[in-house]
Amino acid sequence: MKVRTLTKMALLSAAALILGYIDSLIPLVPGVPGIKLGLSNLALLYAVFFLSPFYTVLLMLIKVGMSSLLFGNAVGALYSLAGGVLSVAIMLLLRRNRAISVIPVSTFGGIFHILGQIAVGAVLLGVRPMLAYAPWLLISGLATGILLGVCARGVFYGLERYERSKRA
Amino acid sequence: MECETTENRRKPNLLLMGAAVLFVALAVVFCLLLQSRASGAGAFRIRFGDGQTITVRADETRVIVIRDGKPAEEPTGEGEENVIRIENGTAWMEHATCKNRECVKQGRLNADTVGTRPLGPWIICAPHGVSIEYIGDGS
Numbered sequence: 001m002k003v004r005t006l007t008k009m010a011l012l013s014a015a016a017l018i019l020g021y022i023d024s025l026i027p028l029v030p031g032v033p034g035i036k037l038g039l040s041n042l043a044l045l046y047a048v049f050f051l052s053p054f055y056t057v058l059l060m061l062i063k064v065g066m067s068s069l070l071f072g073n074a075v076g077a078l079y080s081l082a083g084g085v086l087s088v089a090i091m092l093l094l095r096r097n098r099a100i101s102v103i104p105v106s107t108f109g110g111i112f113h114i115l116g117q118i119a120v121g122a123v124l125l126g127v128r129p130m131l132a133y134a135p136w137l138l139i140s141g142l143a144t145g146i147l148l149g150v151c152a153r154g155v156f157y158g159l160e161r162y163e164r165s166k167r168a
Numbered sequence: 169m170e171c172e173t174t175e176n177r178r179k180p181n182l183l184l185m186g187a188a189v190l191f192v193a194l195a196v197v198f199c200l201l202l203q204s205r206a207s208g209a210g211a212f213r214i215r216f217g218d219g220q221t222i223t224v225r226a227d228e229t230r231v232i233v234i235r236d237g238k239p240a241e242e243p244t245g246e247g248e249e250n251v252i253r254i255e256n257g258t259a260w261m262e263h264a265t266c267k268n269r270e271c272v273k274q275g276r277l278n279a280d281t282v283g284t285r286p287l288g289p290w291i292i293c294a295p296h297g298v299s300i301e302y303i304g305d306g307s
């Protein structure tokens with residue numbers, strides 16, 4: 001089990017890193033920085049649903065650390081850390097209620113990720129530019145959260161069927 | 169993982185999705201109501217990474233170099249650098265050393281573009297804490 005978790009963590013970290021890189025190549029709204037699909041959150045969503053909270057937080061920290069080491073500066077890391085902490089916190093909190101499915105978990109994860117970034121932006125740049133910036137970020141956080149949730153649901157169904165077919 | 173979707177299972181999910189949409193809608197309206205609108209040919213307020221600001225009249229021609237949060241003499245392409253150019257009533261980020269150079273891609277800011285740009289009167293370099301704002305008058 002330990003080795004299995006370790007392998008999963010390594011795979012998820014690699015997946016998060018690659019998805020994050022692909023993400024950075026796709027500009028969604030020209031002229032508005034920071035609007036991303038958030039593809040690497042697929043790996044985090046998997047962790048929220050199939051791994052323990054400990055490993056989910058660990059994966060988030062690995063993701064933030066690796067991507068800022070490879071593609072950014074310290075302030076960039078601060079933005080993604082604030083987003084990561086808030087989104088993982090709300091996703092784990094919602095996940096405690098087993099009736100809540102992956103789409104709302106992903107949606108709230110997306111919105112809270114944006115809220116973390118807006119908070120850091122308000123500290124670093126002031127509140128006034130954030131008033132112009134936040135609507136774009138929030139709407140994109142909502143939209144990509146829903147989209148990613150739908151994708152994750154498809155992936156989770158597929159994985160479940162695969163696991164069941166292995167057992168049969 | 170359980171994937172049943174009986175009525176009882178669906179209800180909290182629908183409520184949450186409604187809450188998410190409502191929250192974003194209210195937050196967007198709140199931001200739009202509080203936004204200040206620039207009017208008339210005026211000036212640009214430039215914010216350095218360390219928090220200090222300067223105001224430059226729009227009809228001036230100037231190149232402003234910011235390095236590591238502070239004004240600098242010449243661009244070197246090193247450190248956290250932004251080069252802002254103001255010319256003929258237009259301001260733009262000519263060069264920056266930030267990750268994706270998102271600020272450079274935000275284009276030109278002047279009295280004509282302020283109403284149609286996605287970020288309105290702002291050019292923002294989020295990683296460097298640098299911003300350019302188009303303001304009504306230079307006072």
Ligand SMILES: [Zn+2]
Pocket residue numbers: 264265266267269270271272292293294295296
């Ligand atoms: Zn920049």
